Amino acid sequence: MFRFATELCAWVATPWALAGWSAWAAAGSVVVLIGLPTLFATPGDKTQVIVPVPGAVTVALVLLQLVAAVAAAWAAWPAWAAVTVTALATTCLVTERRRWGRLLGGSGG
Template identity: 65%
Template sequence: MSPLEGPDDPAGDRPGDRVASAFRFATELVAWIATPWALAPHSVPLAVLSVVVLIGLPTLFSTPGDRRNVIVAVPGYVTILLVVLHVVAAVAAAWVAWHAVAAALVSVLGVVTVVLELPRWRWLMSR
């Protein structure tokens, strides 16, 4: 398997960069933590719902070829929108809930994640 082949795509046409995956996962983790943290002072049920949505949607919806187990198949642009949702949630919630230095670091994480995701997003748009 070449370095660009994804582990879930034996044909090798899915870009599978471990660094991009690590940054994407880090952004998801920040979104899962920061979003309920920012919402809890206003509404605990909304904070809980945010975690359910942020974890549940990508678990339920995925693009065939991008993941091994697809529960509900969706076009590539839906998968891209789910990543964008996580990036936006992480950055916005960090600015609401955390110190400016931490929020700035999360913003950098979001930008790096988007840049590293671009090859995968190009591939997803063809699905």
Template identity: 55%
Template structure:
């Protein structure tokens, strides 16, 4: 029988927290270029390249369920990349959508840091190399 205890001890493996985190990332990936498109197509494309590309290339070793990214970074960098996603999702929601939709997005983006605290505590202690 496989030992699942080591898998559960990894910081990014909680399904509920990961789902909340992914929901905010998805909102940022869709809403940010959408909000920027009327002003600059180049900025809209660049926003998605940064919001999707940076976390794909840079992550803390051992944090990802699917494996590590090409470039290992300290946990604080992974945390800052998520905070970037949260800010992008919140600002874009207020730029694009009516209040009844922007408010729940904002609340979600405010809940995520609290749900992420256990993961963040582990991330800041994880060695890079």
């Protein structure tokens, strides 16, 4: 739930933050933030895998989403919204620990 909510913030805030600089960059950010995790997945983590990748790649893609959400929220939105997105991303870091541990081959405790 927290991961999806943070991803949604990234999908909205990143093109919003980039739109003033370049419409192409804004559109490209959506392709990267939605397309890469759709295309690349770790077998066993998703039911449908188009291009199988190691767990570290999946973790890196989630981290990309979290960083994009926070950075873009601070760049494009009022402080209260950026603080909310930052709190959401921080919560996501905590709730993803077990999954990331599994994806990286550890316990994830």
